[in-house]
Each structure stands twice: as C-alpha cells, then as structure tokens.
Amino acid sequence: MQKTVPHAAGLHRASLRKLHDLDAALELMYYGWRGMTLSADQYLATLGLSRPHHRILYVVxxxxxxxxxxxxxxxxxSKQALNRPLNLLLERKLLTSRRSPEQHRSKLLRLTEAGKRCEQRASDHERKVVSEAFDRVGPRGAAAWMAVMGAIADNN
Amino acid sequence: MQKTVPHAAGLHRASLRKLHDLDAALELMYYGWRGMTLSADQYLATLGLSRPHHRILYVVxxxxxxxxxxxxxxxxxSKQALNRPLNLLLERKLLTSRRSPEQHRSKLLRLTEAGKRCEQRASDHERKVVSEAFDRVGPRGAAAWMAVMGAIADNN
DNA sequence: TTTTAAGGTCAACATAGTTGACTTGAAGAT
DNA sequence: ATCTTCAAGTCAACTATGTTGACCTTAAAA
Structure with a gap:
C-alpha cells in the first residue's frame, strides 16, 4: 500500500541521483547554510527577530x-529596507543611536547590554555548529574549508 | 575630507573586526553561498528565471x-508556492508533465531538451565556481570541505 | 544664505513564501 | 454505480524581505 512517510520536507537532505561529480558539493552548500543558521533562527524567533535583525546586530x-x-x-x-528592522532593534533597546559631538549629522549605532547578549547568543548558535564540524576534521581540515570558502566567496 | 568611496554594497566582503575565532567562518558561509550562486543567478535572469526555477529544474x-x-x-x-514557478517552466516548455499510464492520478515531470540545457548551464556556473576553489586546495582539501559541510548540514 | 550630506518616511511594487478553502479528476472501496 | 479518497490545481489573503522613486528634515559647509 506504500503509505508515503512524510519527509519532514525541507529539513532533511534529499538524496538525489548525482548527474555530476560536484553535485554533492552544490547540495552541501545549500544545506550547509540552512544547517548553520537553523538553530540561531529558532532562537531569534523566540524574540520576534529574524535574519535581518541578526545581520544588523552582528555588524554593529x-x-x-x-x-x-x-x-x-x-x-x-537600501536604507528603506534597513529602516524597519533597525527601528525595531532601537525600540526594543537592543541598539542605541546617538549623534556624534563633532559629526553631528550622522548617527552612530551601538549595542546595548541586552543587544550584546542577543547578538552573542544568536552567533553562538552558529559558531557552535561550525565548531563541532571543525572538530571532526581537525585544524588542517578546518583551514582547507576556510580556503575553499574564501575562493568561492571571492567569485564576484 | 574623507569622501566615502562606495563599496559596491553587498558585492564585496566587508572586513569587520573579529570578535571570535570563528567569526571569519560565519562570514565565509554567508559570502560563500552568494559567491557560488551569483553567476548562475545572472544567467538565469537572462531567461527571466530565478533560484526557485533552478531548484525545480535541478531536482527534476x-x-x-x-x-x-x-x-x-x-x-x-507548499504546492501553492510551487505552482507559479512550475507553471512558468511548463509554459516555457522547459518541463513536461504527463500522467503515467498506470498511476493516472499523479503527474510525472520531465525535462525537455531545452530544460536540460538550461539546468545544465545554470548548474555549470555553480560547479565551475566550486571546481576552481577545489583546485586551489587539492583533493584532500576538497574532501575536508565536503566533510565539514556534511557535518554542518546535518545540524537539524 | 544657499547648497550638500545624512537621515527619515511614504507609496507602490516584486519575489518568495505561508495557510485556508475550495474544485477537479482519477482510483479504489462498498 | 456510488461514495470516498487522493493528487493536483486554483483562489484569496497574508507575511517577510527586499526594491525604486519621491519627498522632507536636520545639520554642516560653501
């Protein structure tokens, strides 16, 4: 009767036939990004925040x-795209903005203590995932991963 | 006078101060995904297609x-989310759907020749990027990259 | 005093997704 | 033959994350 067991769609890696040698690598890049950000996103969601908020906190x-x-x-x-998440972070007092004394027309952003905690916890989730993966391959493997990713990232 | 030279926002990797050892790795994952998909997305855009279309073509x-x-x-x-991109691919005759003789109530999807060419070219862009990066680190480095990404991807 | 730079805001739109409700068409069961 | 179920298709309303364009305010510089 073949009752199709639901795959918990999108969570597990689909096992597709490989047409090319590097297909596995393409799929790993896709699932790797998800794997790294998943637990951080879940944490952020408990605060009503998401990826754009995290990116702002990370940079600041x-x-x-x-x-x-x-x-x-x-x-x-764009500044219009930044507007909403930034204002939410300011309202929530995870960020402060003040005009600098000399350059009074630009506003300077800083994390509050709560903002620091939030950023740290979210990023910790991601670092933990990466750290555990690095542990499995040792420092040389980790260095190779960084080198490969650097080469791919520079492909503009 | 410090005329701020525009950074070609989002294209180049920002050089942020590193608060933690693994910050570079987090950033590389972000920019790596972009670096891998950029040229494929540009090719797809010339056909009026984008990432969701490529994912469908890739799987089929x-x-x-x-x-x-x-x-x-x-x-x-969701099927509602699949609907639009799938219909576009059918209209463009990159995909065919026919009901199978025996299981007549499900439709089976296949690529047309044009669909195969499109999928291959788009994926080739991505494989080329990965391939060049792998070339820089040799087979052992590539294997390490795969191992790290596999470990990260399995983080559900 | 006028111009410029930085920031802020509003509207309209695009893309990529969601849930819910419903219809259609084919298969299977009674 | 009819009823039910399953796969697919469609419609509507909504969310999130972005985009352009237009316009305004504030503060600094010419």
Whole structure:
C-alpha cells in the first residue's frame, strides 16, 4: 500500500541521483547554510527577530559606532529596507543611536547590554555548529574549508 | 575630507573586526553561498528565471519522472508556492508533465531538451565556481570541505 | 544664505513564501 | 454505480524581505 512517510520536507537532505561529480558539493552548500543558521533562527524567533535583525546586530557588534550609511553599505541593502528592522532593534533597546559631538549629522549605532547578549547568543548558535564540524576534521581540515570558502566567496 | 568611496554594497566582503575565532567562518558561509550562486543567478535572469526555477529544474533533472507531490516534499515548499514557478517552466516548455499510464492520478515531470540545457548551464556556473576553489586546495582539501559541510548540514 | 550630506518616511511594487478553502479528476472501496 | 479518497490545481489573503522613486528634515559647509 506504500503509505508515503512524510519527509519532514525541507529539513532533511534529499538524496538525489548525482548527474555530476560536484553535485554533492552544490547540495552541501545549500544545506550547509540552512544547517548553520537553523538553530540561531529558532532562537531569534523566540524574540520576534529574524535574519535581518541578526545581520544588523552582528555588524554593529563588530563595528561599534558605525553610522547608518556605513551599515547600509556593509549590509548591501537600501536604507528603506534597513529602516524597519533597525527601528525595531532601537525600540526594543537592543541598539542605541546617538549623534556624534563633532559629526553631528550622522548617527552612530551601538549595542546595548541586552543587544550584546542577543547578538552573542544568536552567533553562538552558529559558531557552535561550525565548531563541532571543525572538530571532526581537525585544524588542517578546518583551514582547507576556510580556503575553499574564501575562493568561492571571492567569485564576484 | 574623507569622501566615502562606495563599496559596491553587498558585492564585496566587508572586513569587520573579529570578535571570535570563528567569526571569519560565519562570514565565509554567508559570502560563500552568494559567491557560488551569483553567476548562475545572472544567467538565469537572462531567461527571466530565478533560484526557485533552478531548484525545480535541478531536482527534476536528477529524478526524472518525479511526481508533483514528491517535488513538493523534496523542495520543502507548499504546492501553492510551487505552482507559479512550475507553471512558468511548463509554459516555457522547459518541463513536461504527463500522467503515467498506470498511476493516472499523479503527474510525472520531465525535462525537455531545452530544460536540460538550461539546468545544465545554470548548474555549470555553480560547479565551475566550486571546481576552481577545489583546485586551489587539492583533493584532500576538497574532501575536508565536503566533510565539514556534511557535518554542518546535518545540524537539524 | 544657499547648497550638500545624512537621515527619515511614504507609496507602490516584486519575489518568495505561508495557510485556508475550495474544485477537479482519477482510483479504489462498498 | 456510488461514495470516498487522493493528487493536483486554483483562489484569496497574508507575511517577510527586499526594491525604486519621491519627498522632507536636520545639520554642516560653501
């Protein structure tokens, strides 16, 4: 009767026939991104936040005092697209914005303590996943992974 | 006077201060996905197609005669979400659907010759990027990359 | 004082998805 | 033969994340 067992669609990796040598690599890139971000996204969702919010928090954590214009450039989105998630983070007091004394026309963004905690926890989820994977292959394997990803990332 | 040179936002990798050891890895995953899919997406855009269309073509190429229900499961999207891109591919005659003689109530999808060419070219763009990156690290590095990505991907 | 730069906001739109409700067509069961 | 079930198809309303274009405000610079 072949009652099709649901695959928990999208969660598990489909096992497709490989037409080419590198097909497995293409699929791993797809599922790798999901695997890395899944638990972080679940954590963020409990706070009513999502990927765009995390990206903002991540950048501001590493560039404290960044201006809104620079943030737009770094994230590669329009100011209108930045507007909503940024304002939510400000309302929630995960971020502060003040005008600098000298450059009074640009606003400088910083994380609050709550913002730091949130960013750290979200990124920790991602780092944990990567860390465990690196542990399986040792430092040389990890270095190879970084080298491959660097070469792929530079493909603009 | 510090005239800010535009960064060609989103295209180049931002060089952010690293707060943690693995921050570089997180960023590489983000930019890696973009780097791999960029040229394929550009090719697809010339045909008025995009990522969802490519995913459909990719799966059907590797599972010829797949039913719509199975495709939905594999892709992990709703049938309503599948509907538009699938119909476009059928209209464009990149895909065919016929009811099978015995299981006449499910439709079986196959690529046309044009569909095969399109899928192959799009995927070739991605394989080329990965292939060049693998060439830089040799077979052992490539194997390590696959192992790391497999471990990350299995993080459900 | 006028211009420019940075930021903010509004509207309209695109894309890629969701859920819910319903219809159609073919197969299987009684 | 009819009823039920299953696969597919469709319609509507909604969400999230982005885009352009237009316009306004505020503060600094010419």
């Amino acid at each position: 954590a590493r560039q404290p005092g960044v201006s809104i214009g620079s943030l737009i450039e770094i994230l590669g989105i | 190429a590797r599972q010829p005669g797949v039913s719509i229900g199975s495709l939905i499961e594999i892709l992990g999207i």
